[in-house]
Amino acid sequence: MSISMKELAKKINVSPSTVSRVINGNKNVSPETYKLVMDAVEKYNYIPNEAARNLKSCQSSTVGILVSDLSNSFYTSIIAGAEAELKSHGYSIILSNYNEDYYQQIAYTKLMLSRNVAGLIMSPSGDSRPYYDIFTGTSVPIVYVDTYPADRPDCDCVMIDNSTAAYRLANHMIDMYGDDIFILSTHEGYSMTDGTHTSDLRYNAIKQAFSDRGLSVRSGFEYTSEKSSYSAGYEYIDRLLRDGLRPRAILSTSNNITYGAIAAISDFGLVVPSDIAVACFDATDPTGLVRPRITSINQPSCKMGELAARLLLERIANPDDHFSQKVMVDPIFEIQESCGYTEYLRRRDAYK
Numbered sequence: 001m002s003i004s005m006k007e008l009a010k011k012i013n014v015s016p017s018t019v020s021r022v023i024n025g026n027k028n029v030s031p032e033t034y035k036l037v038m039d040a041v042e043k044y045n046y047i048p049n050e051a052a053r054n055l056k057s058c059q060s061s062t063v064g065i066l067v068s069d070l071s072n073s074f075y076t077s078i079i080a081g082a083e084a085e086l087k088s089h090g091y092s093i094i095l096s097n098y099n100e101d102y103y104q105q106i107a108y109t110k111l112m113l114s115r116n117v118a119g120l121i122m123s124p125s126g127d128s129r130p131y132y133d134i135f136t137g138t139s140v141p142i143v144y145v146d147t148y149p150a151d152r153p154d155c156d157c158v159m160i161d162n163s164t165a166a167y168r169l170a171n172h173m174i175d176m177y178g179d180d181i182f183i184l185s186t187h188e189g190y191s192m193t194d195g196t197h198t199s200d201l202r203y204n205a206i207k208q209a210f211s212d213r214g215l216s217v218r219s220g221f222e223y224t225s226e227k228s229s230y231s232a233g234y235e236y237i238d239r240l241l242r243d244g245l246r247p248r249a250i251l252s253t254s255n256n257i258t259y260g261a262i263a264a265i266s267d268f269g270l271v272v273p274s275d276i277a278v279a280c281f282d283a284t285d286p287t288g289l290v291r292p293r294i295t296s297i298n299q300p301s302c303k304m305g306e307l308a309a310r311l312l313l314e315r316i317a318n319p320d321d322h323f324s325q326k327v328m329v330d331p332i333f334e335i336q337e338s339c340g341y342t343e344y345l346r347r348r349d350a351y352k
Contacts, residue, residue, distance in 0.1 A: 008041070014037065062093065063091050074299065074301050077301035078304055078308070086309045120142045124148075145308045157325075158307045160299050167205040173277070179218055181217075181248070181249045182249070184252040186228040202253040228253075233260025234264045241268045252280035254281055255281060255296070262278055262294075273292065277338060279296065295338050
């Protein structure tokens, strides 16, 4: 049986409130006291009684975080940013990975609500109206990250301007390759019918960039996958190449599907970017080892998680404040090797 907080405090000759402050991440303790308490927590295998704490305070100290794909570094970075901010305010997290499955998303959301979470941070997908009926009658605050439902104009969210970012990336590629560009996008099988999902916004902006340049997407030069997975990108691009279609460039709305596409190109015996150039969103590489480095519009995902947590904490502290906030952060446009920009500049300058 686990030792109680009162018993732990007695063993190290501090007050139970001191132990509580350390456990809850309160920084108003000395480094020596912090170490003393944490060493005792480990020595005596102290486990906080979360249920008892919640009953006593009538408020949960747990926040739920729902993401669509934990294999995607974009989401793990969001979680890291959110967890650090929440932990500093005494909150722990429950994490659910719904694997881009709409019905799992519903099930996990209901599970979190049943556990009386103080709030939710989520990156949702799926048909918005049936899904958000789940929250009818609840007072649990929600902050959306990366995307949000258009039929909930009062929602809080943290995101980039996806349309502007995709338009910029598309024009960068059009400058080099005209209409010889294959568009690889994602659109969940139960995706929002109002076109506000992140991938929809990016896809529509890319098409608009083509139109504004007097171009149209070539026949057979676009594919929309129901999942933004590595395997989806690999399988389709492999099939495309085997069928004899070879675009000069691929422009993608997400990262994992792009990684699969690059692997298919390589396995087919072609080289990025000299044979097929590539650009996408959120192709970050914390190791610095990936070659070629991928041209990408990158969202500051860790910062977005941190901001989402701060926004949620505001909502928890001020439940009667109904003024919604849409926090827009600036993306980072990184021109790297995969798009062939250096070679493009060399050729362009040679013709001057």
